[in-house]
Amino acid sequence: MRTDVMARDYLRRAASRLLDANSALSRGDYPEVVRYSQECVELSLKACLRAVGVEYPKVHDVGDLLLVSLDRFPGWFKEVASKLAEISRSLAEKRSPAMYGLELLGKPPSELFGFDEAKEAYEEAVFTHNVAKRFIE
Numbered sequence: 001m002r003t004d005v006m007a008r009d010y011l012r013r014a015a016s017r018l019l020d021a022n023s024a025l026s027r028g029d030y031p032e033v034v035r036y037s038q039e040c041v042e043l044s045l046k047a048c049l050r051a052v053g054v055e056y057p058k059v060h061d062v063g064d065l066l067l068v069s070l071d072r073f074p075g076w077f078k079e080v081a082s083k084l085a086e087i088s089r090s091l092a093e094k095r096s097p098a099m100y101g102l103e104l105l106g107k108p109p110s111e112l113f114g115f116d117e118a119k120e121a122y123e124e125a126v127f128t129h130n131v132a133k134r135f136i137e
Contacts, residue, residue: 010047031109033118061092
């Protein structure tokens with residue numbers, strides 16, 4: 001499969017995660033907002049990397065790889081790359097707790113994430129997806 005086709009498919013799937021995150025936010029399911037937002041960011045950034053022919057490892061945080069591949073991206077993208085990498089790192093760290101909680105401490109996801117953190121995660125996902133969409137389309 002061509003990399004441009006895969007990049008567009010990832011971007012489409014990232015948009016679907018945004019819809020899911022928005023729906024979860026409206027239901028007050030804050031851990032799910034964080035989880036779907038992380039998936040959106042991951043797919044969006046992997047779409048960008050795929051579009052420029054960068055192979056990435058099967059990890060959830062590709063922010064560092066994005067930063068070392070900046071020579072393949074236009075100037076406007078480079079200006080926001082550090083922010084994208086930070087968003088990726090932050091949400092990747094929250095991925096597992098948003099799904100499983102902190103099992104050793106007996107804390108479910110619903111005790112870990114509230115409205116403010118969910119809203120921030122969603123807004124970061126929207127930002128990341130918009131950057132990826134501008135780059136790929």
